[in-house]
Amino acid sequence: xxxVQSPQxxxxxxxxDAVINCSSxxxxxxxxxxxxxxxxxxxxxxxxxKGGEQxxxxxxxxxxxxxxxxxxxxxxxxxxxxxxxxxxGTDGGTxxxxxxxxxxxxxTVHP
Amino acid sequence: DAGVIQSPRHEVxxxxxxxxxxxxxxxGHNSLFWYRQTMMRGLELLIYFNNNVPIDDSGMPExxxxxxxxxxxxxTLKIQPSEPRDSAVYFCASSxxxxxxxxxxxxxxxx
Numbered sequence: 001x002x003x004v005q006s007p008q009x010x011x012x013x014x015x016x017d018a019v020i021n022c023s024s025x026x027x028x029x030x031x032x033x034x035x036x037x038x039x040x041x042x043x044x045x046x047x048x049x050k051g052g053e054q055x056x057x058x059x060x061x062x063x064x065x066x067x068x069x070x071x072x073x074x075x076x077x078x079x080x081x082x083x084x085x086x087x088x089g090t091d092g093g094t095x096x097x098x099x100x101x102x103x104x105x106x107x108t109v110h111p
Numbered sequence: 112d113a114g115v116i117q118s119p120r121h122e123v124x125x126x127x128x129x130x131x132x133x134x135x136x137x138x139g140h141n142s143l144f145w146y147r148q149t150m151m152r153g154l155e156l157l158i159y160f161n162n163n164v165p166i167d168d169s170g171m172p173e174x175x176x177x178x179x180x181x182x183x184x185x186x187t188l189k190i191q192p193s194e195p196r197d198s199a200v201y202f203c204a205s206s207x208x209x210x211x212x213x214x215x216x217x218x219x220x221x222x
Contacts, residue, residue: 032210041202041213042154087154089211098167099144099204099211101154 001026003090005102012078012109020073020105022088031064031071032089032099035082042087045073075107083109115214117203123220129191132217135184136205144211145178145188146202154202160186193221 003024010018022031030049034042048064048071059076075082085104116135124130136143145157158168160180168178175194180186190197198221204211 041215044210044212047210098156098159099206100156101146103153 002100003088003102005086005088005105007105008103009106010108012107014080014109014111015077016109018075018078018107020075020086020088020107022071022073022090022102024069024090026069026090028064028066028069029091031062033062033071033073034087034089034101035084036087036104037084045086078107078109080109080111083107115203115205115212117201117214117217119217120215121218121220123222124193126194126221127192128221129189130193130197130219130221132188132190132201132203132219134186134188134203134214136186136203137207137212138184140205140207140212141183142206142208142211143180143186144204144206145186146204146213147199148202148216149199157188190219193219195221197221 003022006021012018030047032047033045035045036042046062048062050066062073064071085106087101087104089099089101115137118133142161144159146154147157148154157170158178159166163180163183176190178188198219200216200218202213202216204213
């Protein structure tokens with residue numbers, strides 16, 4: 001079952017914040033976040049395991065609410081380099097399950 | 112480590128021809144995924160292997176598609192016969208019970 005991301009697209013000015021949401025209809029063991037720039041492969045950002053933890057580094061962080069089967073990615077003080085398509089990936093409820101991705105959120109940061 | 116290596120990077124073939132895509136996962140990783148990416152359908156999981164064994168191939172579109180993983184360091188995705196609607200970017204990714212790392216992809220064009 002494919003997770004659902006919202007919004008589909010976000011346009012920001014440098015320095016503004018954004019939140020991207022990911023929800024699943026199934027119980028999850030983990031949520032993965034990736035960023036893909038045009039013409040390139042998806043690049044791993046972070047993984048969150050069930051336990052409601054929040055992770056992050058510098059200005060990109062994420063949270064995982066396993067009861068609600070939701071995760072959110074927080075981008076603060078956005079930079080031009082943050083532009084790209086963000087995907088959340090969810091497993092099938094097991095620690096090594098297949099990784100299924102949402103439809104993606106296109107983030108565009110303008111000067 | 113060189114990361115996940117895919118070949119070829121680009122493939123143009125005529126309808127009806129056989130196409131074979133190749134992937135070398137990161138050494139030590141025990142899960143391997145094949146994804147197809149198109150504008151219309153996003154990033155679709157085709158098949159995934161764990162310890163060289165196909166675990167879930169429910170995403171394989173039809174019998175024209177087949178995948179093998181004869182050993183821990185090599186996998187192939189074969190399309191026979193190819194059709195124009197198979198045109199897409201095909202990604203291979205590998206993981207070790209956590210983050211999945213993607214290859215650069217193979218851009219397939221079937222004319």
